[in-house]
Amino acid sequence: MYLEHFGLKEAPFRITPHTDFFFEGANRGATLEALLYAITHDEGIVKVSGEVGSGKTMLCRVLMERLPENVETIHLANPSLSRDEILFTLADELQVNLATNRVSAVMRALQEHLIDLYAQGRQVVVLIDEAHAMPAETLEEIRLLSNLESNRHKLLQIVLFGQPELNEVLGRTEMRQLKERITHNFTLEPLVRADVAQYINFRMRAAGYRGPDVFSPAALKLIAGASLGLTRRINILCDKALLAAFAGNTHQITAAHVKAAIRDAEFRGSAMPRLGLWLGGAAATLLLVGGGLAYYQFSEPARETRPAAPATPAPPAAPAQEPAMPPQASPASASPAMASTEPAGAPAAAAPAPAAEMKPEPTAATAESAPGQNLAAPAARDAGFGPLTRQRIEKTKEWLEATHDRQWFIQLLNTDAGSAGQVERFLAGASKAADADALRVYTAESKGTRRLGVIYGEYPSRDAASRAIAGLPASLKTYGPYPRQVSRLRN
Incomplete structure (x- = not known):
């Protein structure tokens, strides 16, 4: 457990924004x-x-x-x-x-x-x-x-x-x-090298560390170059480097630990030297993956209890970070992995699912349902959808017939129908994490563009739906789940 190993009270480099860790430098x-x-x-x-x-x-x-x-x-x-x-x-x-x-x-x-x-x-x-x-x-x-x-x-x-x-x-x-x-x-602006060192030291101290500086000058130099001065990348690399040092039973972060972290993160456009990467690739993979299970089970802060809405799907594979937030993504349509706006190509360290899988294609389409939408699209048009999606669409039609206009629900995901595969994967994971019967899918037409929406639950009032949203983990709240009334879905 690297928190105890380094004398930390909490994880210093979590990706979910924590205001106690706001760095006022740079x-x-x-x-x-x-x-x-x-x-x-x-x-x-x-x-x-x-x-x-x-x-x-x-x-x-x-x-x-x-x-x-x-x-x-x-x-x-x-x-x-x-x-x-x-x-x-x-x-x-x-x-x-x-x-x-x-x-x-x-x-x-x-x-x-x-x-x-x-x-x-x-x-x-x-x-x-x-x-x-x-x-x-x-x-x-x-x-x-x-x-x-x-x-x-x-x-x-x-x-x-x-x-x-x-x-x-x-x-x-x-x-x-x-x-x-x-x-x-x-x-x-991105952080310069001196700011990177101050930022890392600040986060460690804010998390309860009281010893001498953990990151060596060589390690800091590599982090500054590979991260391009972006705080999210810095967090990812530092977290992985701490894990590598813990697995190696050392309290000093060296250039070797950071190089292993950089290889695992696979950032695009980073300044990691290519020389010798292939020599250490297998060793780095064994080091990080071998320690990854212990990290996932013990060194993350306690995960939030399951809310009344879908939580993150899929069991963990390799340590992964939060998903990228692509241009024109929909409310909760990014991966059910943690947090919000990770650069494309930057896997992270705490989410259960690979970031790229749930990234919806960029779309300029408008919101979930506008007046004149066709919610009961012919079955032939649903042929390209996965079995879970088709099943949920049919169940949603039945639900709409029996539900009063004044009822409320939570909008979880909204994306272009071309992202049907992503919706199917989202449903597969969400069905394991929450009440599958409360998950619903609708299709809608908006200005010639077909949309897919995933919604959850049924509540008597907006306040009740809002309270349910408040119980969502931060990883889901980041993408803006919000209450909607059934009447808006029918109009």
């Missing part, structure tokens, strides 16, 4: 303070960009914790919301009572509620994750939402978090009006 602390000021004193849209794994999600979580009490925060982690769905989601989050599902009426009710909150001295901030993957029409709706105002002040503050591709999206001609609304731009 300009992160200054960026946080600037964000707090911009949100509470300015009325324009704020943009935060950074490479995959640079720490955007961690910054977002810390920001949510440190905003004043009079600020209500809404975190949207689902980039595939359509322009209509984003309105309903905001209304749900703010607990706005809706007399009708007409979009114009929802917008009116939302504005009236925001005016009431403003009169009470409260401010509403919407933090939008993965903004680069949002459909253009949804980004346009965000611009319109930024127009909501009282006589003197804006009613809604918006912060966009996204990869550098967000800058390309905003550079399009049709996005000019939205771009002009952005008054503050922040960029999370």
Whole structure:
């Protein structure tokens, strides 16, 4: 158990963002303070960009914790919301009572509620994750939402978090009006070598380590080069290096341990020297895989108890990290492995399933179901779906016939029908981890694109569904499972 081996109270390099481990060096602390000021004193849209794994999600979580009490925060982690769905989601989050599902009426009710909150001295901030993957029409709706105002002040503050591709999206001609609304731009740069050493030492100390520095200068140099300064990659390499040192019964992380970690991680674009990799490949595999079982069983923090919604599927193979969050992925449509925005090609160290398997193909399709969708598609069109998917589709049709419009469920996954194989694998794992009878699948047509959605459970109210979501492990909450009403599925 490498926690005891190194005198640690908890795992220092977990991938799931833990705000107690927020590193304020490398300009992160200054960026946080600037964000707090911009949100509470300015009325324009704020943009935060950074490479995959640079720490955007961690910054977002810390920001949510440190905003004043009079600020209500809404975190949207689902980039595939359509322009209509984003309105309903905001209304749900703010607990706005809706007399009708007409979009114009929802917008009116939302504005009236925001005016009431403003009169009470409260401010509403919407933090939008993965903004680069949002459909253009949804980004346009965000611009319109930024127009909501009282006589003197804006009613809604918006912060966009996204990869550098967000800058390309905003550079399009049709996005000019939205771009002009952005008054503050922040960029999370990769860590330089000196910052990498400080970051690693900080994480070790925050986890309870009290001895001399564990990572040798040569090890730190290799980590800085192979990680490209991205904090998520640093976490992966450090975790694997600690495991290798534990397996070798040593307390000093050397270059050899880091090289083994780099080989196991197989990062694309890293600076690992190729010379001699093949000589140590077999030994490294035996070392990491041999110690992997002990690591999986003992050195991870206690896993959360099974919630009332699907947990992560599939038994562990080799240590793997959280899945990549691809452009325009759907709410919970990435792998049921842990956490959120790992760079493509970067396997990690704590998730039960390989990251690449559940990565949905990029899609610009809109949300789960919009008015006019055909939920009862002919069986012939389902021929390309797997047996579990087809079975769940039929069960869902029966469920819809017997369920009242006012009931609620949890949206777990939404993706293009071309990703049917991924949906089948997701169902196979989720069926083992949760109540298989509560798993349902629907098909829907949205602007000529066929969609597949996986939903879970049945609840009498939005609050009941939200409480069930709160019980999900962090690995599933990262992708934004959210409550929906049955009436929205039928419309």
